[in-house]
Amino acid sequence: MFLFVIVLHESGAGLSFSHQLSCHHFLAGFWYPYKNIFALVDELGIQPFTNWTQSAQYSPNGLEVESPIFQDVPRLPSPLGTFIYTKFLRLPIWDRLSSLPLMYAVVDFDNSDKSWRKYDTRTARELFKEFGCSERVYKEAFNPMLLVGLFAPGEQCSAAATLGMLYYFILAHQPDFDVVWCRGTVGERIFKPWIARLEQQGCEFLSRKRVTDVVLDKVSGLVTGILCGNELFSADAVVFCVGISAMQRIVASSPVLQERDEFLNTCNLGAVDVLAVRLWLDRKVSIPRPSNACFGFDSSTGWTFFDLNALHDEYQDEQVSCQSAAAS
Template sequence: MLAMSKWFTLTPFMSNRFSKRVGFSNSPGSVRAHVNGGGDDTNNSKNNDKKKKKKVVVVGSGWAGLGAAHHLCKQGFDVTVLDGGDGIGTPDNVGIQGFWYPYKNIFSLVDELAIKPFTSWTRSAQYSGEGLEVEFPVYQELPQLPTPLGTLYHTQFVRLPLVDRLTSLPLMAAVIDFDNTDVAWKKYDSITARELFKRFGCSERLYQDIFGPLLQVGLFAPAEQCSAAATLGLLYYLTLAHQKHFDVAFCRGTTKQKIFEPWVGSLKAKSCEMLEHKKVTDFNFDEETGCVTEVVCGNETYSVDAVVVAVGITTLQETIKKSAALCKREEFLKVLNLAGIDVVTVKLWLDRKVAIPNPSNACAGFDDLFGCTIFDLNVIHDEHKDDTETVLEADFYHANELLPLNDELVTEKVISYLSKYINDLESACVVAKEIGRFPKRLTHFFPGSYKYMMRGSTSFPNLFMAGDWIITRHGSWLQEKSYVTGLEAANRVVDYLEEGSFAKVIPVEEDEPHIEALRSLNRRLNEIISQVPLSSYFLQ
């Protein structure tokens, strides 16, 4: 399964505004010590004859933060990771995550760590409020057909008539037009996913029973609240670019147990310092150079030569509001316009065996309020394989109405919801439960959100950003995007400090020849249209 992770392509990297490799001087933070509660210049003077390691602080310990720390440690930097208090893995330790076939960089990392955290490729299903809609096979086991024929032909639609399925084909025009460029994002980001499907002639039933539920568990919000640009990007990356891309595996335990904990162990072995319960409140910077010199956590400070901020939107917004440095920068103030999505996770132990249709089941149709995924933990997690009773988990997205309820009410509602899809669930008794509440934890790609999102470089020359909401041209999504932006941030640090080698970022698989040909033709047509008088006069 992980053989593909051996394919590497070196991603050339240069900062958006400058390259230290063509003549910048050493950063001012290099003369400051890494201390808690202030510096001691007397002690610093004793080490003047020794070449000190450059200090890099990484804020956040999820895929992006650990990804940056992983590469920077290998390059010999003095790396400190600050976790804000929610535990190692923040902001990515929420619920159960799938690991899709195109996650080449994550699979490569797992190979490097010499761990085997994943299940085999698994079958899954999708339900609407009317019942079972789609069964997804393991696509790589089937004859490979050109996109999108493989997805249409091999996917087992239970209720949707062929005529409704065929109304999805015109959407390929938008898929081809959306090439992940800045122009494409600005063109499609202002409209909703629902409007996108309407414009390209999708049938009402295709929208209600297939696309709507898919987005509720893919972008974690109803289609009328999702950006059309994000919708096109996600759909192409996971379902349309190549037939086998929709194959998915899961961790054989929690992501924290199976990946983050051994990963952190390997980082500590490389002298990476992991500090928990450290909420960043501000950044001190040199007025003359504009470079960040210290990361502030309450009364403690950490001197730096470079910083990588790899936190979720809500956490960054809290920091911006407290920070005298960030609240004066336009790119950070724009972040205050972004939003997160509430998640509630419900793990239930039942008093008997109950048949759950598939290891993973995506469900929607709960009054169009939220979507959820149901997981059979007896199949997925090693610790429950031999249990004589059923253990399941249901992760609810856009769960605004579940978030304030107490555990008993949440459990009661969840049993009522899931009974629509799991036979005999109402007759089973819940003997134990774990309820997780994660307010505003997932990124909300709402219409118009692109103009508020940040790029990897900032107006501080030595402060860089990473996360699944950071703009990148790599083309990946979800955990893979977070990890890739972490590697890209590490490359920016390497470039700025003029030390070390660039991380090798595996690119997404190239478009199939007919898609590339169509995209080339589309670009030429767009160039011709742009030359037509008044072509930009009317609202697009």
């Protein structure tokens, strides 16, 4: 038998191997390339997702961009489909054309260590300027995409990370930008049945266990367990499925991990706070698209809002409007 420990996520009581399924307000989209997640829900025999949805972008001037369901329109060689079918209501064609030279960098970036070293030394803002993108296409197309996709403006984003996102979500294949949403909270709709299946197969989930250190075999150099205060959990392998802030706290309390550069270097990484709220309006408000992004209201902040009456089963018959909004 192979024994391993997965440190799942952070809770108010510390780090957990847990299925504490709190009802988060923040909505996560599931894009067309997420084949592993779609395969998982098929294996579980559940149907947690909406149909493919259209999206829109707004600025202080009003509606700016409408995106179709790309897999429903005639397939064109990438990136022509994305370029032609995305409906920009205000951005002139000549500004959009100024972004075409950027395709050289997208093709050149192959996600190798060499490519990361080449492009990670500059910001996304510098990259767009270097390849001749107009100021307007940057401000009204690329920077808004970064604000809601990588949660930071182009001046703070790595050019390498930007190229990776452009390729994976938008430019590799025409339908890659298509997205579905969970018809309720991800915890209830996906994690709960998934964890039930894992428990049936012998997995054990322990909640409210704060990880303080790992146990290292000095002879073999292998991790043999983790410590949660005075509790020892033996393991043949340990997987940290936590965010940057949580990992930094684990490293700060772990003399063993502090001896390894790959863990110590996580202290140099930054994290982004996301503020999410749920808004209840006292009457039904008609919203053309269920998922929407906004830009231009603040130079360093992007935000999204979602019509939960259209996305979540429990709100479909409500006589009032329920909206979810998140800003980063």
